[in-house]
Amino acid sequence: MLRYIVRRLLISIPVLIGVSLIAFLLVQASGDPMAVYNSNPHISAEDLARLEKTYGFDKPVGVQYLYWLRSTLKGDWGQSFLTHQDVLTMIGQRLGNTLILMGTSLVVTLVISLSLGIYTATHQYSFGDYSITGLSFFGYAMPSFWFGLMLIIVFAVKAKELGLPYLPAAGMYAIRGDRTFGQLLLHLVLPVTVLSLSSVAKYTRYLRSSMLEVIQQDYIRTARAKGISERAVLWKHAFRNAIIPLITLIMLDIPFMFSGALITEQVFAWPGMGRMYWEHANWVDYPVLMGVILLVSVMVVLCNLIADISYALIDPRIRVGG
Amino acid sequence: MTSNIKMGRNVSARMEKAPPSVWGLAWRRFLRHRAGVAAAIGFLLIVLVVAAAPGTIIQRDWAYRPNPLIVNTPPSTEHWLGTDEVGRDILSRLIYGGRVSLTVGVLSVVVSLSVGTVLGGVAGYFGGMVDSIIMRFTDIMLSIPGIFLIIALSVFFGPSVPTIVLSIGMLNWMSVARIVRSMFLSLREQEFVTAARAIGARDGRIMWQHILPNAISPLAVAATLSIGSAILTETSVSYLGLGIQPPMPSWGNMLKNAQDVIWSAPWVATFPGLMIFVTTLCINYMGDALRDALDPHMTL
Numbered sequence: 001m002l003r004y005i006v007r008r009l010l011i012s013i014p015v016l017i018g019v020s021l022i023a024f025l026l027v028q029a030s031g032d033p034m035a036v037y038n039s040n041p042h043i044s045a046e047d048l049a050r051l052e053k054t055y056g057f058d059k060p061v062g063v064q065y066l067y068w069l070r071s072t073l074k075g076d077w078g079q080s081f082l083t084h085q086d087v088l089t090m091i092g093q094r095l096g097n098t099l100i101l102m103g104t105s106l107v108v109t110l111v112i113s114l115s116l117g118i119y120t121a122t123h124q125y126s127f128g129d130y131s132i133t134g135l136s137f138f139g140y141a142m143p144s145f146w147f148g149l150m151l152i153i154v155f156a157v158k159a160k161e162l163g164l165p166y167l168p169a170a171g172m173y174a175i176r177g178d179r180t181f182g183q184l185l186l187h188l189v190l191p192v193t194v195l196s197l198s199s200v201a202k203y204t205r206y207l208r209s210s211m212l213e214v215i216q217q218d219y220i221r222t223a224r225a226k227g228i229s230e231r232a233v234l235w236k237h238a239f240r241n242a243i244i245p246l247i248t249l250i251m252l253d254i255p256f257m258f259s260g261a262l263i264t265e266q267v268f269a270w271p272g273m274g275r276m277y278w279e280h281a282n283w284v285d286y287p288v289l290m291g292v293i294l295l296v297s298v299m300v301v302l303c304n305l306i307a308d309i310s311y312a313l314i315d316p317r318i319r320v321g322g
Numbered sequence: 323m324t325s326n327i328k329m330g331r332n333v334s335a336r337m338e339k340a341p342p343s344v345w346g347l348a349w350r351r352f353l354r355h356r357a358g359v360a361a362a363i364g365f366l367l368i369v370l371v372v373a374a375a376p377g378t379i380i381q382r383d384w385a386y387r388p389n390p391l392i393v394n395t396p397p398s399t400e401h402w403l404g405t406d407e408v409g410r411d412i413l414s415r416l417i418y419g420g421r422v423s424l425t426v427g428v429l430s431v432v433v434s435l436s437v438g439t440v441l442g443g444v445a446g447y448f449g450g451m452v453d454s455i456i457m458r459f460t461d462i463m464l465s466i467p468g469i470f471l472i473i474a475l476s477v478f479f480g481p482s483v484p485t486i487v488l489s490i491g492m493l494n495w496m497s498v499a500r501i502v503r504s505m506f507l508s509l510r511e512q513e514f515v516t517a518a519r520a521i522g523a524r525d526g527r528i529m530w531q532h533i534l535p536n537a538i539s540p541l542a543v544a545a546t547l548s549i550g551s552a553i554l555t556e557t558s559v560s561y562l563g564l565g566i567q568p569p570m571p572s573w574g575n576m577l578k579n580a581q582d583v584i585w586s587a588p589w590v591a592t593f594p595g596l597m598i599f600v601t602t603l604c605i606n607y608m609g610d611a612l613r614d615a616l617d618p619h620m621t622l
Contacts, residue, residue: 018462026474137610141550141602143557146577146595153588259469263558267581274469278562281473293470300465 005309012301016294017069023293024065027286055081068290078287082280087291091273095295097172098265098272102257104188105195110250113200117207118239124212132204139201144260148194148267155190170269191268195260199253206249210242217241244314251307255300351615358611361604368601372420384414386569394587404589407579412590416597419571423598426486426572427553431545433491434552438498439534439541445499446506447529453503460496468493468555476564486565490555494548501544505537539616546612550605557598573598 052058056067071078077087120129155167168187173179214220215238223233262274269275273292280288342350353359376382389409397404403412445456472489479485509515510533518528553573559565560574568575573594580591 015458015462015465018458019465022462023466023470023474026471026478137603137606138599141554141599141606143554143577143595143598143602145558145561146591146598149577149581149584149591149595153584153591157585157588255465255467259467262469263561266562277470278473281477284477289470293466296467296470297465300467 004312005305008305008308012305016297016301019297020069020290020294021065023297024068024286024290025061027284027289027293028061028064072290072294077291080280080285080288082283082285082288087287090276090288091291091295094271094273094276097270098258098261098274100172100184101188101191101195101264101270101272102254102261105192105199106250106254106257108192109196109199109203112196113203113207116200116204118211118234120204120208121211121215121242122234133208136201136205139197142197144194144198145263145267147197148190148264151190151193152267172271187268191264191270194267195257195264198260199257203246203250207242207246210245211238214238214242244311247314248307248311251303251310254303255296258296258299348615352611355611355614357607358614361607361611365601365604365608368420368604369424372417372424375417376421380414380417382418384411385418385571386410394583394590396587396589403593404587406576406590407583407587412576412593415571415576416573416593419573419576419594420597420601422483422566422570422572423553423556423574424601426483426490426556426566427549429487430490430494430552430556431548433487434494434498434548435541435545437491438495439502441495442499442502443506443529443534446503447510447525447533449507456499457503460499463492464496469558472555472559473562473564476559481564481567483566486556486559489559490552493555494552498541498544498548501540502537505540506533509533509536543609543613543616546605546609550602550609553598553602553605 056064059067068078075088077091079086080090083090116132120132123129159167167189172187173183220233220238223237224230228236258274261272262278264270265272265275266278273295277289277292376385387410389405391409392401392405393409394407395401395405401411401413403416406412406415441456441460445453471493475489475492476485479488506529514532515528518532523532556565556572557574557577560572561578563575563578566572566575568579576594577591580587580594584591
């Protein structure tokens with residue numbers, strides 16, 4: 001077991017290096033970071049050249065990458081070209097906000113999809129099953145930011161016009177007033193709904209088919225023949241076995257929620273990492289961009305590893321098989 | 323006696339009719355899915371309108387020329403879906419934009435299918451070191467969150483239709499490669515491959531002529547579902563401003579400017595998204611019915 005983990009970790013390192021190299025090349029190629037200074041009349045051509053030399057832009061790309069790699073590994077993630085703040089500090093400020101959004105929507109997703117999945121599996125072919133399956137198709141097909149815009153129209157615009165209590169449509173807290181937990185919850189409602197929708201659709205369907213497969217197994221029939229109550233059969237045997245592949249699916253999905261969060265943060269003006277990336281991408285502020293990409297890639301690799309390990313831990317058959 | 327003769331006649335009549343082919347069976351199974359058939363009809367209708375209406379019923383002017391006098395008017399008899407923030411008719415723009423969005427969706431799936439099939443096929447057929455290298459590369463590309471990749475590509479090449487098609491294609495080829503690889507891995511052990519090798523067929527010919535046609539079914543399903551997700555991705559990218567640039571309409575960039583006027587003119591945002599939603603829904607239902615129809619384990 002330990003050897004497996006160590007081997008996977010060792011393989012992850014070249015993967016991470018490969019990711020950072022490709023990302024570095026892409027970011028470098030996407031534009032000129034010195035464009036930040038183009039609109040500044042006080043900077044002359046000599047100043048620009050001097051700045052380029054200081055930042056090392058006149059060196060070949062490979063050398064620049066090695067410089068970046070060396071300082072990143074030492075813990076110095078550089079300073080933003082745009083705001084001249086320390087990149088690690090900037091990420092630290094915004095990461096928490098993104099995690100709040102993603103964490104809440106993950107919890108909501110799990111609660112809803114687990115309950116819906118079990119319900120549709122046990123009440124197969126019922127009206128509830130068909131309508132929930134139909135709704136999950138809807139969830140798949142829905143463009144997330146359009147859904148966000150529609151929610152804003154209904155719950156913020158129209159509700160305000162009609163004088164009903166309305167939900168806030170932007171930001172984490174109200175502009176005026178205290179930053180209370182209640183404010184946070186209110187502001188979370190709409191973005192979390194948008195972010196969770198497609199995940200709920202996917203996991204509900206997956207859990208449904210997984211549970212249906214498990215329920216047909218022989219050991220369920222044995223358990224029922226032994227006289228165990230239906231509820232115990234469901235929870236102790238069927239659910240536990242059905243949820244194994246779902247756990248790995250969720251683990252693998254977590255990094256991709258970052259992409260979804262980027263759009264959602266844009267729609268709802270949420271001060272998170274996705275929005276920060278977007279704001280700095282146009283200015284090719286590559287310390288910030290590389291920092292974010294590296295962080296997300298590390299998360300991807302880690303989540304893959306945790307998914308594989310948890311799969312091996314939960315299902316003893318995997319361990320024996322190698 | 324007479325009954326035997328009758329049976330004899332029936333038997334020979336039945337034997338003269340050809341047995342149902344694999345595709346015939348699949349077609350019949352597809353038709354049993356009412357939702358899938360309805361979705362397919364809906365999708366074909368959309369494609370028909372989007373392909374035929376521009377130039378004939380809908381003038382190009384209506385979708386492209388701004389008219390500051392009628393900015394942000396709600397739906398009326400003259401403009402069935404209202405006008406947008408520079409005074410263009412939304413319905414016309416939806417139809418012209420449909421051309422762009424659907425083309426981008428289909429073309430990017432072609433790109434990801436080509437790249438994925440080649441890489442996955444080579445990896446699955448040759449195995450060993452080649453397989454490891456290609457799979458490592460696929461893992462690396464999967465580790466980069468898609469949005470970042472698209473942003474970088476769009477900022478580098480400049481936003482345009484070919485860039486978008488390439489970017490979205492580059493995003494989706496990984497899952498195609500995985501599917502193709504696993505199919506090739508299992509199919510290359512079959513006897514017809516050994517037979518082909520025995521009579522001297524080269525590797526390329528074996529892959530293209532013999533193995534690939536057997537791998538088509540899961541590919542077809544994946545391709546159909548990919549079109550839906552490609553359209554959704556195009557809309558997200560255009561929403562960020564990196565995709566199709568105005569004045570060329572696409573369902574995504576129509577939504578981009580709609581957010582600014584959402585408080586005063588909510589219809590500008592409603593209809594493009596509705597089109598995206600309905601189209602993707604039809605594609606998903608079609609893909610689902612297709613998957614059930616082509617499933618070799620299901621009996622009729």
